[in-house]
Amino acid sequence: MKKGLLIYMGIAAMFIVPQEAYAMHIMEGFLPFNWCAFWYACSLPFLIYGFAMLKKATKDNMKLKLLLGLCGAFVFVMSAMKIPSVMGSCSHPTGVGLGAIVFGPAVMAVLGGICLVFQALLLAHGGISTLGANVFSMAVVGPMVSYLIYNLFKRAQGPGWLSVFLAAALGDLATYIVTAFQLALAFPSRTGGAAGSFLKFLAVFAVTQVPIAVTEGILTVIVYNYLTANSAEELKMLAERGS
Numbered sequence: 001m002k003k004g005l006l007i008y009m010g011i012a013a014m015f016i017v018p019q020e021a022y023a024m025h026i027m028e029g030f031l032p033f034n035w036c037a038f039w040y041a042c043s044l045p046f047l048i049y050g051f052a053m054l055k056k057a058t059k060d061n062m063k064l065k066l067l068l069g070l071c072g073a074f075v076f077v078m079s080a081m082k083i084p085s086v087m088g089s090c091s092h093p094t095g096v097g098l099g100a101i102v103f104g105p106a107v108m109a110v111l112g113g114i115c116l117v118f119q120a121l122l123l124a125h126g127g128i129s130t131l132g133a134n135v136f137s138m139a140v141v142g143p144m145v146s147y148l149i150y151n152l153f154k155r156a157q158g159p160g161w162l163s164v165f166l167a168a169a170l171g172d173l174a175t176y177i178v179t180a181f182q183l184a185l186a187f188p189s190r191t192g193g194a195a196g197s198f199l200k201f202l203a204v205f206a207v208t209q210v211p212i213a214v215t216e217g218i219l220t221v222i223v224y225n226y227l228t229a230n231s232a233e234e235l236k237m238l239a240e241r242g243s
Contacts, residue, residue, distance in 0.1 A: 025079075025116065025134040026179065028127025035186045040132030043113075046140045050109035057103055063234050067227075071099035072111040074223065078216065079115060079138065080123065091208035093216040094175050097168030098223055100143035101150050102238060112139025137178035146171030164224045169217035176205045 031039075058064045078095030099108040113135045119125040126134050150167035154160075184198035192199070228235060 025119075025126040025138065026130040026182065028120070028124075028129055030127070031130050031133060031182075031186050033129075035182070036129045036132060038132075039130075039136050039182065043109075043132045043135040043140060046106070046109040047113055047135070050106040050113075053104065053106040054110050057107055057238060061234075061237070063231070064238065067231060067234055068099075068103065068107070068111070071102055071108075072115060074098050075108075075112055076115045076118065078219075080119060080125065091176070091205060091212055093212055093219075094138050094142050094172050095216070095220075096138060096142045096175075097146040097150075097164070097171040097216070098220050100146040100171065101164060101167055101224065102227070102235065105140075105143035105147045108143035109135070109139045112143065115139075133179075133182050137182060138175045141178045142171045142175040145174035161221050161225070164221045165217040168220035169213040172213040172216050173209060176209045177202065180205055 054068070058068055075095040075098075078093040081092045094112075096108050096112055099111055103111075113131075116126050116131060116134050116139065117128075120127050120131060146167040149170050150163050153163035153166060180198055180201035183201050184194045187197060188194040189196040189200065
């Protein structure tokens, strides 16, 4: 969390290229009202539970709060790297894998939600009406997949770096599978219905998202290795609190 890690994040930030306001997660006003309400309802329970877990994870420990802030900053920087993609959406890293590994998926629902609010209000990246949908895909499903993949490979006694890499990369891809699903439900194809629309969205996303997910996996391994070398005591404490 000191000079070396700030350099890594600074390098990542250099790749942020300003885009027009349409380059977003799912942009403001793009989803019909009924789908906006539905995804808000789906995300709300995870946020409520996440706030409780966040308080438990960082209770009376300033170093853990700083580590939490670092994971939140990582999400904000990574998910701000946007490449315009299909119909009001975009491709970008998510950054949620790191926090999911360190704090668990519940806490990341809150951190991801906060980052999405700031991006919507300050960067015109995402939207308030579509916040529920974006939170569900990036801050709920993505961290869950990352957490499950990491623990699965860890229990299988696979290489630590591979566990982190796959957790970050597959968590990123899971976010875009859900985004494609959300768009397909809202805008079904005239010929193939929602299923046909889902495959079309997924195919277009894959062109940019697969290499982005690989890159995110590599960067997450670098940052996580730094944390394990410099914050081993805090990581052990989090593991004990989560048990």
